Amino acid sequence: xxxxxxxxxxxxxxxxxxxxxxxxxxxxxxxxxxxxxxxxxxxxxxxxxxxxxxxxxxxxxxxxxxxxxxxxxxxxxxxxxxxxxxxxxxxxxxxxxxxxxxxxxxxxxxxxxxxxxxxxxxxxxxxxxxxxxxxxxxxxxxxxxxxxxxxxxxxxxxxxxxxxxxxxxxxxxxxxxxxxxxxxxxxxxxxxxxxxxxxxxxxxxxxxxxxxxxxxxxxxxxxxxxxxxxxxxxxxxxxxxxxxxxxxxxxxxxxxxxxxxxxxxxxxxxxxxxxxxxxxxxxxxxxxxxxxxxxxxxxxxxxxxxxxxxxxxxxxxxxxxxxxxxxxxxxxxxxxxxx
Numbered sequence: 369x370x371x372x373x374x375x376x377x378x379x380x381x382x383x384x385x386x387x388x389x390x391x392x393x394x395x396x397x398x399x400x401x402x403x404x405x406x407x408x409x410x411x412x413x414x415x416x417x418x419x420x421x422x423x424x425x426x427x428x429x430x431x432x433x434x435x436x437x438x439x440x441x442x443x444x445x446x447x448x449x450x451x452x453x454x455x456x457x458x459x460x461x462x463x464x465x466x467x468x469x470x471x472x473x474x475x476x477x478x479x480x481x482x483x484x485x486x487x488x489x490x491x492x493x494x495x496x497x498x499x500x501x502x503x504x505x506x507x508x509x510x511x512x513x514x515x516x517x518x519x520x521x522x523x524x525x526x527x528x529x530x531x532x533x534x535x536x537x538x539x540x541x542x543x544x545x546x547x548x549x550x551x552x553x554x555x556x557x558x559x560x561x562x563x564x565x566x567x568x569x570x571x572x573x574x575x576x577x578x579x580x581x582x583x584x585x586x587x588x589x590x591x592x593x594x595x596x597x598x599x600x601x602x603x604x605x606x607x608x609x610x611x612x613x614x615x616x617x618x619x620x621x622x623x624x625x626x627x628x629x630x631x632x633x634x635x636x637x638x639x640x641x642x643x644x645x646x647x648x649x650x651x652x653x654x655x656x657x658x659x660x661x662x663x664x665x666x667x668x669x670x671x672x673x674x675x676x677x678x679x680x681x682x683x684x685x686x687x688x689x690x691x692x693x694x695x696x697x698x699x700x701x702x703x704x705x706x707x
Contacts, residue, residue: 394496398573400546405565407486407549414474414482421470427461488561490646494531498522498564502534502541502554504581505684506647506660507589515637516606519647520562520660523602526593526602530564545574545591553578566593573661582683588661602654609638610650610706621702629687636706645685652706659684671700 403409500522501508509518524530534543536554543562544551552562566572576587592601613619622639625631631641637650655665662680663669672679675696677686691699 377400387406398546398575401600402547404547404567404570405549406567407563408547410482410485411546411550414478417477418474421474423468425439425462425470428466432458432462445566457637486563489529489531489563489664494529494563496525496528497529498524498531499533499535500543500554501582502536502538502543502576502587505583505586505681506545507587508537508647511603511606514603514607516603517635517637517648517650518606518655520588521590521592521655522659523592523594523599524564524566525596525599526566528565528571528596532562532564534560540578540586541576541580542578543574543589544577545572547572548574548591551577564591566591569595583681586660586662586681586684588657590661605654606651608651610636611638613702613705615701615705617701617706618696619702621698621700621705624691624699625702628689628691628699630674630689633686649703649706652703654707667700667704670703671696674699674703 399413400408401412403412416642483601497512499510499512501510506520507520509520509522510516532543532552534552534554536556538556540556541554542551543554545564548566551564552560554560570593572591572593574591576584576589578584580587613622625636626640631639631643633643633645635642635644635648635650637648643651653665657663658665658669658673659677659681663673674689674691676688677684678688
């Protein structure tokens with residue numbers, strides 16, 4: 369019982385921290401009714417039609433309920449009188465025929481139009497492929513044909529059809545950037561594909577849409593649609609190994625990083641750090657956020673995260689490192705140099 373209560377407390381703390389993080393990091397919110405691509409517009413249009421159909425059925429049922437209540441002391445129906453055939457016809461019309469027509473039309477539209485336009489892209493119909501692997505607590509992003517690896521922040525060229533291959537490294541997750549397309553499940557051992565397209569440059573918030581553990585509320589992601597030239601420059605920078613430290617403080621921080629648990633969990637390309645448990649940190653400072661959009665990438669938040677990551681993401685795998693004050697400052701100096 370105590371363990372169950374502890375789990376609920378951690379989940380509540382995680383959700384509260386997520387709400388605060390969304391406000392502090394400036395990542396905004398997402399809405400499937402604010403589409404920025406053709407697939408998302410199809411989904412939003414279908415939703416509005418579903419709402420309209422539901423409203424018609426609901427209003428009809430409500431009308432009949434109100435009518436029956438107001439005439440509860442009067443035999444028969446207005447205009448129809450006490451005819452059993454008319455009463456039966458009314459019930460059949462509003463209870464069966466209208467809902468059946470509405471559901472059939474919506475089913476046809478959803479399957480013949482929306483499902484086709486939001487489905488995985490055909491082979492050869494896209495110009496870029498991205499691999500997104502869901503881990504409990506973060507998203508790993510790779511660009512086949514390039515050494516670039518990043519986390520939680522996906523960059524794509526605007527106005528370009530992108531094939532996204534979604535995988536899971538542990539449990540079932542679900543990738544969802546609602547302003548760009550439908551969600552797609554990340555199932556262990558079964559890659560799924562989806563089309564990612566943005567009409568205009570911008571940043572589009574996304575999340576894991578499948579409960580995947582106690583820290584599920586901190587599985588945020590951001591899709592950055594860059595102008596094509598900026599995307600090519602960004603990808604070239606991400607493909608490079610980490611630059612060598614320039615100052616004595618940064619060099620000291622690198623030594624602490626490589627000699628501690630950090631190197632066993634994280635990768636920094638160009639160094640001996642080859643861990644695969646946590647996100648790749650090679651170009652950490654190119655990202656706007658830390659810990660799957662939980663915190664903005666500022667020195668103060670980075671320092672606080674290294675000192676006590678459980679404070680911001682209860683249940684995440686990063687332990688309290690127990691560094692001295694000098695070691696802590698040095699590691700933060702080094703992490704700030706990873707651009």
